[in-house]
Amino acid sequence: xxxxxxxxxxxxxxxxxxxxxxxxxxxxxxxxxxxxxxxxxxxxxxxxxxxxxxxxxxxxxxxxxxxxxxxxxxxxxxxxxxxxxxxxxxxxxxxxxxxxxxxxxxxxxxxxxxxxxxxxxxxxxxxxxxxxxxxxxxxxxxxxxxxxxxxxxxxxxxxxxxxxxxxxxxxxxxxxxxxxxxxxxxxxxxxxxxxxxxxxxxxxxxxxxxxxxxxxxxxxxxxxxxxxxxxxxxxxxxxxxxxxxxxxxxxxxxxxxxxxxxxxxxxxxxxxxxxxxxxxxxxxxxxxxxxxxxxxxxxxxxxxxxxxxxxxxxxxxxxxxxxxxxxxxxxxxxxxxxxxxxxxxxxxxxxxxxxxxxxxxxxxxxxxx
Amino acid sequence: xxxxxxxxxxxxxxxxxxxxxxxxxxxxxxxxxxxxxxxxxxxxxxxxxxxxxxxxxxxxxxxxxxxxxxxxxxxxxxxxxxxxxxxxxxxxxxxxxxxxxxxxxxxxxxxxxxxxxxxxxxxxxxxxxxxxxxxxxxxxxxxxxxxxxxxxxxxxxxxxxxxxxxxxxxxxxxxxxxxxxxxxxxxxxxxxxxxxxxxxxxxxxxxxxxxxxxxxxxxxxxxxxxxxxxxxxxxxxxxxxxxxxxxxxxxxxxxxxxxxxxxxxxxxxxxxxxxxxxxxxxxxxxxxxxxxxxxxxxxxxxxxxxxxxxxxxxxxxxxxxxxxxxxxxxxxxxxxxxxxxxxxxxxxxxxxxxxxxxxxxxxxxxxxx
Numbered sequence: 001x002x003x004x005x006x007x008x009x010x011x012x013x014x015x016x017x018x019x020x021x022x023x024x025x026x027x028x029x030x031x032x033x034x035x036x037x038x039x040x041x042x043x044x045x046x047x048x049x050x051x052x053x054x055x056x057x058x059x060x061x062x063x064x065x066x067x068x069x070x071x072x073x074x075x076x077x078x079x080x081x082x083x084x085x086x087x088x089x090x091x092x093x094x095x096x097x098x099x100x101x102x103x104x105x106x107x108x109x110x111x112x113x114x115x116x117x118x119x120x121x122x123x124x125x126x127x128x129x130x131x132x133x134x135x136x137x138x139x140x141x142x143x144x145x146x147x148x149x150x151x152x153x154x155x156x157x158x159x160x161x162x163x164x165x166x167x168x169x170x171x172x173x174x175x176x177x178x179x180x181x182x183x184x185x186x187x188x189x190x191x192x193x194x195x196x197x198x199x200x201x202x203x204x205x206x207x208x209x210x211x212x213x214x215x216x217x218x219x220x221x222x223x224x225x226x227x228x229x230x231x232x233x234x235x236x237x238x239x240x241x242x243x244x245x246x247x248x249x250x251x252x253x254x255x256x257x258x259x260x261x262x263x264x265x266x267x268x269x270x271x272x273x274x275x276x277x278x279x280x281x282x283x284x285x286x287x288x289x290x291x292x293x294x295x296x297x298x299x300x301x302x303x304x305x306x307x308x309x310x311x312x313x314x315x316x317x318x319x320x321x322x323x324x325x326x327x328x329x330x331x332x333x334x335x336x337x338x339x340x341x342x343x344x345x346x347x348x349x350x351x352x353x354x355x356x357x358x359x360x361x362x363x364x365x366x367x368x369x
Numbered sequence: 370x371x372x373x374x375x376x377x378x379x380x381x382x383x384x385x386x387x388x389x390x391x392x393x394x395x396x397x398x399x400x401x402x403x404x405x406x407x408x409x410x411x412x413x414x415x416x417x418x419x420x421x422x423x424x425x426x427x428x429x430x431x432x433x434x435x436x437x438x439x440x441x442x443x444x445x446x447x448x449x450x451x452x453x454x455x456x457x458x459x460x461x462x463x464x465x466x467x468x469x470x471x472x473x474x475x476x477x478x479x480x481x482x483x484x485x486x487x488x489x490x491x492x493x494x495x496x497x498x499x500x501x502x503x504x505x506x507x508x509x510x511x512x513x514x515x516x517x518x519x520x521x522x523x524x525x526x527x528x529x530x531x532x533x534x535x536x537x538x539x540x541x542x543x544x545x546x547x548x549x550x551x552x553x554x555x556x557x558x559x560x561x562x563x564x565x566x567x568x569x570x571x572x573x574x575x576x577x578x579x580x581x582x583x584x585x586x587x588x589x590x591x592x593x594x595x596x597x598x599x600x601x602x603x604x605x606x607x608x609x610x611x612x613x614x615x616x617x618x619x620x621x622x623x624x625x626x627x628x629x630x631x632x633x634x635x636x637x638x639x640x641x642x643x644x645x646x647x648x649x650x651x652x653x654x655x656x657x658x659x660x661x662x663x664x665x666x667x668x669x670x671x672x673x674x675x676x677x678x679x680x681x682x683x684x685x686x687x688x689x690x691x692x693x694x695x696x697x698x699x700x701x702x703x704x705x706x707x708x709x710x711x712x713x714x715x716x717x718x719x720x721x722x723x724x725x726x727x728x729x730x731x732x733x734x735x736x737x738x
Contacts, residue, residue: 010699010712028397031420034699034712034725050422051400289661292709292730307704314684314730330379330403335676340661343379343403356403361661361683 006096006202007305008074010034014300015073017060017087019046021344021354022079022280025288027052029296035304040069047344048079060087070094077253077303081107081278082154098202098303099253103278106249110152110183113275120248122241123272125260126186136174139184140167146187149173151180161219188272190260194228196242197284199254199298202305206246207298209291209311211238214258214283217323220352221282224319226290229368234261237271245276254299256281282321282354289340289359290317316367318360327355336360375465375571376674377443379403383669384442386429386456388415390713390723391448391649394657396421398665404673409438416713417448429456439463446622446672450476450647451523467571467672468622472647475618479521479552482644489617491610492641494629495555505543508553509536515556518542520549530588557641559629563597565611566653568623568667571674575615576667578660578680580607583627583652586692589721590651593688595659598737603630606640614645623668625650651690651723658709658728659686685736687729696724705729 008014014030016023019041027037027048038054039046049055054072058065066087070076075096081104088104091097106116110127117124128139130149140147145167151160160180162173174182193216198208213228214221230238242257256277262270284295293301293309301308322329327349333341336358343356377383383399385392388410396406396417407423408415418424423441427434435456439445444465450473457473460466475485479496486493497508499518509516514536520529529549531542543551562585567577582597583590599607611626625646631639653664662670662678670677691698696718702710705727712725 010696010714011716024400028400028420031393031397031714032711034696034714036419036714050405051397051420053419292658292707301703306700310706312707314732327379327403331675334670337679338661338681342401345379345400345403345405347380363683 005305008035008303012036012074012304013038013054013072014303015040015069015076016048016052016079017041017076017083017091018079019043019048019055020079021047021346023048024051024344025285025294025296025342026077026079026280026299029294030300033297033300033304033306035300038069038073040066045347047346050345060084063090066090067094075303077299079279099249099251099255099278103249103251103255107276107278108153110150110155110275114183116248117245117273120244122244123269125188125272125274128184130174130182130184133171133174136170136182136184140164140170143184143186148185148187149177149182150185151177151182153181159219188260189263190272191263192228192261193258193274194230194238194261194271195224195256195258195281195283196238197254197256197281197287197295198239198242198246199295199302199308199311200246200251201302201308202252204247205308206243207308207311208239208242209284209287209295210313211235211259212283212286218352220323220354221321222323223321224283224286224317225367226286226313226317226319227368228261230261234270237269241271241273245273251278253278253302254280254284254295256283258283282357283319285342285357286317286319286359287311288342289361290315313364315364316362318362318367320358320360321354322356322358324351324353324355325349333358338362374674377404377672381405381443381673382407382423382441383672384409384438384445385417385421385448386410386445386452386460387448388412388417388424389448390416390715392417393420393713394654394663394665394711395446395448395649395668398663399669402666402669402673402675404669407438407442409435414716416715419714429453432459435459436463444672446668448648468618468620468624468647472618472620472624476645476647477522479519479524479644483552485617486614486642489613491613492638494557494641494643497553499543499551499553502540502543505539505551505553509533509539512553512555517554517556518546518551519554520546520551522550528588557629558632559641560632561597561630562627562643563599563607563630563640564593564625564627564650564652565607566623566625566650566656566664567608567611567615568664568671568677568680569615569620570671570677571621573616574677575612576677576680577608577611578653578656578664579682580604580628581652581655587721589692589723590690591692592690593652593655593686594736595655595682595686595688596737599630603639606638610640610642614642620647622647622671623649623653623664625652627652651726652688654711654726655686655688655728656680657711658730659684682733684733685731687731687736689727689729690723691725691727693720693722693724694718702727707731
């Protein structure tokens, strides 16, 4: 890995940390642009490996394997934000890692993330640092109940979280998350959850897709509605917030920015940032079918120093995740009109496992009409 | 290969004969549906191999390799029509080959193909069988000049063809094509070349995409304009002709049907069939970007016994092939608005080699407005 210009031409090789469905869809998008792909994953039979020319199966702590991997590719990217800091450091030593360390450090720690937002004048839920029982008590006093205690690191899909309904329950919640360094977040009474998937190119160009509405079930994304029903000014604000975040983090790649929409009358600013994901995002899967340039291609374009594509939609859409045995419905889904099926090639349909997704397309401008 | 129902569910394996760009795009489409892919190709570093889980590198005459291949997959398909008859026979002995032998036999021999059209009441250029000098003379007398002498088999992209401007040149044209079994075709004064990419499912369902206009350069497809500018009745006739062909051949899969549009006033029927390709077709590449279900996914759906997708367009489009060093323009193309780039991962940009294509999208109904 010795790319000086930061531009990776067709024929170059993208290294991807992680071999799940996001890596798989990134790999397919890279191949479509004439790029080779090398997947690095500790998992045998990783979904991404099947559609990639090169695979390293090794742990993220395997320094020798990481160095060989880094030396064999032109740029490294990742499909998950919890890349160990040491892994990222080893890779960055050998060459180009995109997105860079600032975004990883910010997204990996909920306290750092919230403080970053605060510094940017971006609203978040009220929060307090919890590092021991004393700071837990102080946080409860400060934030109040109900609230939610979350590990600062390594949480996803509702994991590493415990609700606190009253001060009495604080300690058991703290036990529940294993007394890990934590953040206490106040409950926010929001109207809906929305997100903006935004790209920033190596030259600083920024391209946000339209804000979308997300519906969760059991803490896992169930559906994305495209576009979100929002007043124009709020949609503009959502795009502006996402754009500010990637600019201030000097970010290169695609990022998912999750937001809460507060009820009308809550104040001038109706958007709160919940969290960011420094990677392609489940709430951007609809772009594969409703945009000429998908979030996966956009990410590859960004990390390769290519011009970004225009993030316009040609259709409205509803994306639905296929979780666990939802995937058994493939034949019914295949017979549905204007429905695009994406299956991730995973063997076993365990409960809660993301097996695929479907996108239903609607003519542009008709979904909310 | 022991599939009795003829339905291949996600998790099944598609075998593809041929490892070029068509095989590659088929493989990616199959992966997207949760299917595994096994490429069979004599070529080392075949473009399709890179995006497929399994690869056999062996000759089409290698019976043992063919049998192992057939036994390891649930259905066999192909990316080129010149599959040797013996290869097809060996594979069919072990299980399911789609499209079936009738389509191959028809498309592989220009005389059989033309006679099939004639039997269906479908117009073709005037033609005559040429098997020796005597039949060549008779053909010239019958068809007249200018005309074109083509090998009955194994022609593509203008190869195996020689023009005959006057009877004097007949013999040298015959020499030029190596005195192979041939067909003499009369020149047709056509207005434009169009094609219909049509799919037929295992249950007999037929789904033609809209007719498109094709522009050739040096006998190689240069551009496909979507939709073709045609009176509605002619577009309907084009779809009907393509549908009749796949129905009468009891075809399963996607087929490209090339037609000539005669000038107005040429008679009631303005469409002539030039040739058929029993496979996904270059003139259908635009469907990757302008339809929810691409021709590649449609072919996979058909050969797996899935319901076909609706072949509707959400956008107008112009597809342009990147031939030889056209591909060096990738960076300019990447910066073009609403342009989707597809590169095939081929190493060397030899003259005449298809290296990729781009599709430019336009809002539905605007390209001809």
